[in-house]
Amino acid sequence: MRASGHMTDAAVAPAQRLAHLGCILFDLDGTLIDSVALILSSFRHATAAVLGQALPDEVLLENVGMPLHAQFIRMAPAQADELLRVYREHNAEHHDAMVREYPGTEETLQELERRGHRLGVVTSKSAPVMRRGLELFGLERFFEVCVSSDDVTAHKPDPQPVAIAAELLGCAAAESMYVGDSPHDMASAIAAGAVSVAALWGAFPPEAVLAPGPDFALASIRDLPALLDGDVEHFTVGDAG
Known part of the structure; x- marks a missing residue:
């Protein structure tokens, strides 16, 4: 720059x-x-499975850089624990294939x-x-x-x-x-x-x-x-x- x-x-x-x-x-x-593709995929999977809705990518990514649980508390406090569990499960399964x-x-x-x-x-x-x-x-x-x-x-x-x-x-x-x-x-x-x-x-x-x-x-x-x-x-x- x-x-x-x-x-x-x-x-x-x-x-x-x-x-x-x-x-x-x-x-x-x-x-x-x-790992952007993996992070987005994991967020999309978790929010669809737990919240039953698709959130815009900019919303999913806006707090990346903070710990995951803190991100989910900001997103949906009552479902944060379940969002974290589903996210991590999906992330672990697809990690090696999607990270560059x-x-x-x-x-x-x-x-x-x-x-x-x-x-x-x-x-x-x-x-x-x-x-x-x-x-x-x-x-x-x-x-x-x-x-x-x-x-x-x-x-x-x-x-x-x-x-x-x-x-x-x-x-x-x-x-x-x-x-x-x-x-x-x-x-x-x-x-x-x-x-x-x-x-x-x-x-x-x-x-x-x-x-x-x-x-x-x-x-x-x-x-x-x-x-x-x-x-x-x-x-x-x-x-x-």
């Missing part, structure tokens, strides 16, 4: 921090692996590893489902730390998940970067004081993921090494968002 003119004053501090990052953290769904790795994910992680960056995952998924997604594509080997919804007491958009992952990697949140595709990811990163990077290739439209005001935005995970090399003006989010 290109910014016009020179970097704004607001972008100077994040740009300077890029040279002193202690760790790089990633969301999972919509950032490392493409985003192009460039493995090669980018290899490059970051080669450069000596310490890497972590921060997701609102449960630990077993998180591990399944990572292991399906052999990505777990890149990450020293994986923080799931089972590891925290407050969930994105709260800063706790990002802060805990940074702490486990031995770096301050202010010396970390978080890459994610949802507004909740960006809000969590910003609240934690991390460098926030919007993944525009994920499940959310650009205007949604940019709404919290992240520091940078990338069209592809392949752009991340260039950002780390200091090509800041090409990826700084302009005032217009």
Whole structure:
């Protein structure tokens, strides 16, 4: 994403921090692996089976990035437990056939590893489902730390998940970067004081993921090494968002 003119004053501090990052953290769904089709299929199946109605896709996806049960409480509080059960059953059955790795994910992680960056995952998924997604594509080997919804007491958009992952990697949140595709990811990163990077290739439209005001935005995970090399003006989010 290109910014016009020179970097704004607001972008100077994040740009300077890029040279002193202690760790790089990633969301999972919509950032490392493409599970949008599976998530939509699972939501459609659960809402049809439990609620007896079809909801618009934008309604089904609007709270992705939060823990599933919290999403269902917002959707239909009285049926949240049953929605969760039916969703998980469908999701588990179809997971491996419907999930894909985003192009460039493995090669980018290899490059970051080669450069000596310490890497972590921060997701609102449960630990077993998180591990399944990572292991399906052999990505777990890149990450020293994986923080799931089972590891925290407050969930994105709260800063706790990002802060805990940074702490486990031995770096301050202010010396970390978080890459994610949802507004909740960006809000969590910003609240934690991390460098926030919007993944525009994920499940959310650009205007949604940019709404919290992240520091940078990338069209592809392949752009991340260039950002780390200091090509800041090409990826700084302009005032217009």
